[in-house]
Amino acid sequence: MSEQTKTEGTGITRRRALETTALAAATAIVGFPTVLRAQEPVTLRIAGTGVNAYNEIAEKAKEDLGFNIQYTTLVSDDVVKRAVTQPTSFDLLDVEYWMIKKIVPAGTLLGMDTKRIALFDEIVPIFTKGELPDGTKIADQGTAPFEVSFLEEEGGKTFASGATEFMTAIPTVYNADTLGIRPDLIGRPIESWTELLNPEFQGKASILNIPSIGIMDAAMVCEAMGAVTYADKGNMTKEEIDQTIAILTEAKKDGQFRAFWKDFNESVNLMASGEVVIQSMWSPAVTAVRQQGIPCVYQPLKEGYRAWAAGLTVPVHLDDRMRDAAYEFVNWYISGWVGAFLNRQGYYTAVLETAEEYMTPNEWGFWMEGQPATAPILSPTGELLDEPGAVRDGGSYWERMGAVACWNAVMDEDRYMVRKWNEFIAA
Amino acid sequence: MRALAPYLQALPLALVFATFFLVPVSLVVVVSFFDYQTYQVLIPDFVFFNYVDVFTSNVTYRTYLNTLKFCLLTWAITLILGFTIAYFLAFEIRSVPLQIFCFLLCTIPFWTSNVIRMIAWIPFLGRNGLVNETLLAWGVIDAPIDWLLYSDFTVVLGYVHLYTLFMIVPIFNSMLRIDPALLEAARDQGASAFQVLTNVVIPLAKPGIAIGSIFVVAIVMGDFVTVNVLGGGQIASVGKTIATELSYLQFPPAAANAVVLLGVTILMILALIRIVDIRKEL
Numbered sequence: 001m002s003e004q005t006k007t008e009g010t011g012i013t014r015r016r017a018l019e020t021t022a023l024a025a026a027t028a029i030v031g032f033p034t035v036l037r038a039q040e041p042v043t044l045r046i047a048g049t050g051v052n053a054y055n056e057i058a059e060k061a062k063e064d065l066g067f068n069i070q071y072t073t074l075v076s077d078d079v080v081k082r083a084v085t086q087p088t089s090f091d092l093l094d095v096e097y098w099m100i101k102k103i104v105p106a107g108t109l110l111g112m113d114t115k116r117i118a119l120f121d122e123i124v125p126i127f128t129k130g131e132l133p134d135g136t137k138i139a140d141q142g143t144a145p146f147e148v149s150f151l152e153e154e155g156g157k158t159f160a161s162g163a164t165e166f167m168t169a170i171p172t173v174y175n176a177d178t179l180g181i182r183p184d185l186i187g188r189p190i191e192s193w194t195e196l197l198n199p200e201f202q203g204k205a206s207i208l209n210i211p212s213i214g215i216m217d218a219a220m221v222c223e224a225m226g227a228v229t230y231a232d233k234g235n236m237t238k239e240e241i242d243q244t245i246a247i248l249t250e251a252k253k254d255g256q257f258r259a260f261w262k263d264f265n266e267s268v269n270l271m272a273s274g275e276v277v278i279q280s281m282w283s284p285a286v287t288a289v290r291q292q293g294i295p296c297v298y299q300p301l302k303e304g305y306r307a308w309a310a311g312l313t314v315p316v317h318l319d320d321r322m323r324d325a326a327y328e329f330v331n332w333y334i335s336g337w338v339g340a341f342l343n344r345q346g347y348y349t350a351v352l353e354t355a356e357e358y359m360t361p362n363e364w365g366f367w368m369e370g371q372p373a374t375a376p377i378l379s380p381t382g383e384l385l386d387e388p389g390a391v392r393d394g395g396s397y398w399e400r401m402g403a404v405a406c407w408n409a410v411m412d413e414d415r416y417m418v419r420k421w422n423e424f425i426a427a
Numbered sequence: 428m429r430a431l432a433p434y435l436q437a438l439p440l441a442l443v444f445a446t447f448f449l450v451p452v453s454l455v456v457v458v459s460f461f462d463y464q465t466y467q468v469l470i471p472d473f474v475f476f477n478y479v480d481v482f483t484s485n486v487t488y489r490t491y492l493n494t495l496k497f498c499l500l501t502w503a504i505t506l507i508l509g510f511t512i513a514y515f516l517a518f519e520i521r522s523v524p525l526q527i528f529c530f531l532l533c534t535i536p537f538w539t540s541n542v543i544r545m546i547a548w549i550p551f552l553g554r555n556g557l558v559n560e561t562l563l564a565w566g567v568i569d570a571p572i573d574w575l576l577y578s579d580f581t582v583v584l585g586y587v588h589l590y591t592l593f594m595i596v597p598i599f600n601s602m603l604r605i606d607p608a609l610l611e612a613a614r615d616q617g618a619s620a621f622q623v624l625t626n627v628v629i630p631l632a633k634p635g636i637a638i639g640s641i642f643v644v645a646i647v648m649g650d651f652v653t654v655n656v657l658g659g660g661q662i663a664s665v666g667k668t669i670a671t672e673l674s675y676l677q678f679p680p681a682a683a684n685a686v687v688l689l690g691v692t693i694l695m696i697l698a699l700i701r702i703v704d705i706r707k708e709l
Contacts, residue, residue: 260661419484426486426490
């Protein structure tokens with residue numbers, strides 16, 4: 001069970017990954033008679049949570065760059081484990097920023113040379129300065145990307161306080177997360193994180209059992225209830241952890257939760273089957289429920305969003321040829337096509353301008369500007385997501401990213417938190 | 428040379444045993460005394476706090492109690508079920524081909540992965556599942572029964588479904604070795620069917636019962652998948668605690684927990700072996 005198919009993303013990535021692998025294998029076999037050719041096509045092995053491991057991206061990379069892409073999709077915690085303990089098992093790491101904080105001190109990542117990134121200046125300043133493009137500061141609670149975006153030196157084990165030439169990762173995708181609800185089964189407006197623990201939904205709520213993310217959702221709830229005051233939700237003190245876990249435990253004992261989920265598909269099933277009507281959720285999971293024709297809303301809440309971000313980075317073991325290929329792939333990744341593809345999944349891409357060129361005005365208006373759709377909105381794979389006139393949950397990029405309250409995080413009291421979280425699960 | 432031969436014969440198995448059992452377990456024991464930090468997975472050291480953490484946390488005791496509860500329930504149910512089915516196969520069915528056919532029937536569920544067999548219960552037992560919808564339609568209940576899914580009940584149900592065969596096989600095997608003449612003799616001496624069962628069949632099937640029990644106890648004690656899938660992630664087990672610690676790169680406390688779990692399981696199996704001397708009976 002360690003190598004699960006999915007954490008975030010659509011449901012069939014394992015198969016897609018297998019197809020890709022099979023494709024690569026087939027290419028290798030077909031290529032056998034011409035083995036005397038100077039160089040085989042580059043195969044990039046990408047390990048990550050699979051949040052953006054789409055076969056369409058691999059195919060497009062093959063078409064544009066001639067590279068074979070192999071994905072290894074792991075659950076979040078296993079990505080960290082893999083990066084620290086088996087860094088030679090991948091050529092590019094698709095990493096979330098909170099993980100970076102754990103991995104960089106291990107010294108297995110090289111970091112990315114910004115001089116080799118053509119569009120470096122176009123990357124949204126969330127990552128480079130901690131600001132939204134209009135200059136307002138973005139929330140810094142939790143592991144905010146800009147805090148772990150730069151290294152002191154290439155391959156360094158410490159983070160730089162300001163911008164340097166070496167980024168830990170080139171950002172690719174990010175989003176603002178909130179609670180998913182079944183509007184048809186709830187039948188009234190939901191406006192606050194407190195609703196997760198509202199006794200009205202006793203036995204019909206769920207929270208995700210990935211401690212570092214679950215604790216943040218719990219903190220959003222406790223803070224909204226006014227039960228706990230945090231100095232920094234993303235870096236709690238032991239007392240704050242105790243208080244948060246105590247509230248969760250009490251709710252659990254009262255039978256508030258139907259289940260806890262760890263895996264993307266579990267959250268989809270819980271919601272689609274009606275076992276749960278309100279729960280922590282990820283954006284593509286909401287889409288997956290809706291694709292089954294079941295109403296599901298990614299409900300914006302007045303206290304704001306819990307955000308996360310991911311990027312691509314290289315391990316230290318690559319030789320020059322592979323490193324060149326990795327840079328070429330990363331440059332291609334932010335050059336527009338992939339960005340448009342990811343935006344259509346409901347994610348956000350790191351370089352907005354290039355993505356816009358690849359989207360129709362209707363798509364750009366719907367996904368990025370919060371405008372009503374003027375034509376049917378299709379998923380990247382062609383399924384109908386929304387009819388004309390629909391508006392995206394939460395509205396525009398600015399409304400959503402501007403309302404971020406905290407980031408997925410690794411706390412200083414991580415060790416204590418995991419122990420307490422285990423107690424909560426055992427309670 | 429003659430003296431060396433038995434050692435050479437034992438060597439391959441000894442090597443396999445050393446490589447795949449002794450070395451890993453020793454490593455786990457060693458690591459359980461290491462220190463750890465968030466950013467440094469293993470810090471060689473000789474500290475006891477991983478064990479102190481395990482033994483001073485009341486969660487440990489609650490978790491073990493819970494796991495033992497599952498273990499006991501599963502053991503009792505699979506034993507009764509397994510024994511009954513094995514008895515039926517061994518003594519009630521006379522023709523050997525039919526016996527083999529029925530035995531193969533028992534193994535059919537094992538043709539799919541155990542995760543799939545587990546997950547199959549979810550649409551069956553859910554709030555809008557088959558059982559609840561049927562009972563609602565028949566008017567037996569007014570509201571869906573919630574405890575059918577994601578509860579202790581579901582977890583035990585899952586274990587019984589998955590592991591009864593591990594009871595059936597060794598008990599069936601022991602029963603096949605019972606000489607039918609013994610049963611006949613007992614009956615001739617005036618023993619009732621129940622007396623035959625308690626005085627002849629059960630004592631002679633003991634090794635099978637012991638082996639089946641070891642399988643079930645060892646599997647349930649270490650399980651973390653079933654309890655997670657069918658318990659809705661809400662129910663604790665020792666294996667799950669270890670899995671959570673591992674996923675957080677907290678190897679030393681996970682190792683300490685694993686050593687304690689290993690100790691407890693070995694004690695349970697030793698107790699079983701005290702009751703039945705398997706080697707003598709085989």
